[in-house]
Amino acid sequence: MTVTIMGATGHLGGLVVGALLARGQSASEIIAVGRDESRLVALGALGVSARRADYDAPESVDDAVAGADTVLLISATDVGRRFAQHRAVIDAAQRAGVTRLVYTSVVNAGTATTILAAEHRQTEEYLRSAGLEYVVLRNGWYHENFTDQIPGYLERGIVGSGGAGRISGAARADYADAAAAVLTGPWPGSRTFELGGPAYTLTDVAAEISQQTGDEVRYVDLPAEVYQGILESAGLAAPVAAMLADEDVGLASGALFVDGTDLGDLIGRPPTTLAHAVAQAVAGGGHAR
Ligand SMILES: NC(=O)c1ccc[n+]([C@@H]2O[C@H](COP(=O)([O-])OP(=O)(O)OC[C@H]3O[C@@H](n4cnc5c(N)ncnc54)[C@H](OP(=O)(O)O)[C@@H]3O)[C@@H](O)[C@H]2O)c1
Structure with a gap:
């Protein structure tokens, strides 16, 4: 059963x-697809087939999915x-006669009113009406969204508009393993999984980093328009700043919280905790006390 991974040159892929x-x-039954030639070469070195495609060039997508039984579509990055x-x-998957398509969406895509959720919801609706068998993996937040920023947090603290909203985060590797479990395991039928780990707040992120580095990091909650202004003055384009502030408003009202065990059930182990992810980042980045 040949599996084609769209977005294989990215972190999750x-x-x-x-x-x-x-x-x-088997490596001979994996086709890795992306735009970045150098990363495709690295993937090819693993023995998998590497194909270049750009979603904006439909003929390249047709070539990429040719011969696949199942396609994993990792959501793209150009918001809007x-x-x-x-x-x-x-x-393209339909034209190629692909049987099954697995799509990585975002948690609560069916109900969240955030800017980010809208395109995921549209994609899910299109996929459900397309006639292919499908699995939607609604991925929760990556721990890495926070752990990658530890040096900046240690300098400036954490600001946001997420209030006491709970984030059911997990490591990218957990979501990747969940996708691999679906792609290799018994097909669960067309269905949607809400994936996330034990929940934490932005205040918990600050406390965990403080505890593990020995340097106090505080979370300061701000009105969304003030947070957006800070992001813009840090150099982010206005639409990106607006989207991130909007995502925090969603976080405050529960958009990133998952009350279920789908992720652990799929991967057969508890998802990575925030504490573990921070410990790995602190050890890797030399921030330990
Ligand atoms: N849950 C979360 O916390 C979270 C956070 C950030 C993003 N996300 C979503 O999850 C996805 C995967 O995360 P990630 O960290 O792996 O992101 P990533 O490293 O940016 O990977 C995105 C992948 O999509 C490919 N891609 C984007 N636009 C494309 C196009 N027009 N044609 C072909 N390929 C295209 C990229 O190819 P190139 O390598 O050529 O760019 C890359 O392989 C993201 O794309 C985003 O939708 C989720």
Whole structure:
């Protein structure tokens, strides 16, 4: 059963390829797709087939999905253009006679009112009406969204508008393993999984980093328009700053909270805790006390 990974050159996609191999999928039955030639060469060195495609060039997508039984579509990055790009991949998969498509969405995509959730919801609706068998993996927040920023947090603290909203975060590697479990395991039928780990707040993130580094980091909650202004003055484009502030408003009202065990059930172990992710980042970045 040949599996094609769209977005394999990204962080999550690379981990999915590794998780597929770890779960016994033969390298000769993995097709890794992305735009970045150098990363495709690195993936090819693992023995998998590497193909270049850009969702904005439909013929390249047709070539990429040719011969696949199952396609994993990892959501793309161009916010505002993603639905059209995802639709291009779903259409190409149908033309190629692909049986199953697995899509990485975002938690609570069915109900969240955030800017980020809208294109995921559109993609899910399109996929459900397309006639392919599908699995939607609604991924929660990555711990790495926070752990990658530890040096900045140690300098400036954490600001945001997430209030006491709870984040059911997990490591990218957990979500990658969940995708690999679906792609290699018994097909669960067309269904949607809400994936996340034990919940924490932004105040908990600050406390965990403080505890593990010995330097006090505080979380300061701000009105969304003030937070957006800070992001813009830090150099972010206005639409990106608006989207991040909007995501925090969603966080405050529960958009990133998952009350379920889908992730642990799929991967067969508890998801990585925030404490573990911070410990790894602190050890790797030399921030330990
Ligand atoms: N849950 C979370 O916390 C969270 C956080 C951030 C993002 N996300 C979402 O999750 C996805 C995966 O996360 P990630 O960390 O792996 O992101 P990433 O490292 O940026 O990977 C995104 C992948 O999508 C590919 N891609 C984007 N636009 C494309 C296009 N037009 N044609 C072909 N390929 C395209 C990229 O190719 P290139 O390498 O050529 O760019 C890359 O392989 C993201 O794309 C985003 O939708 C989730």
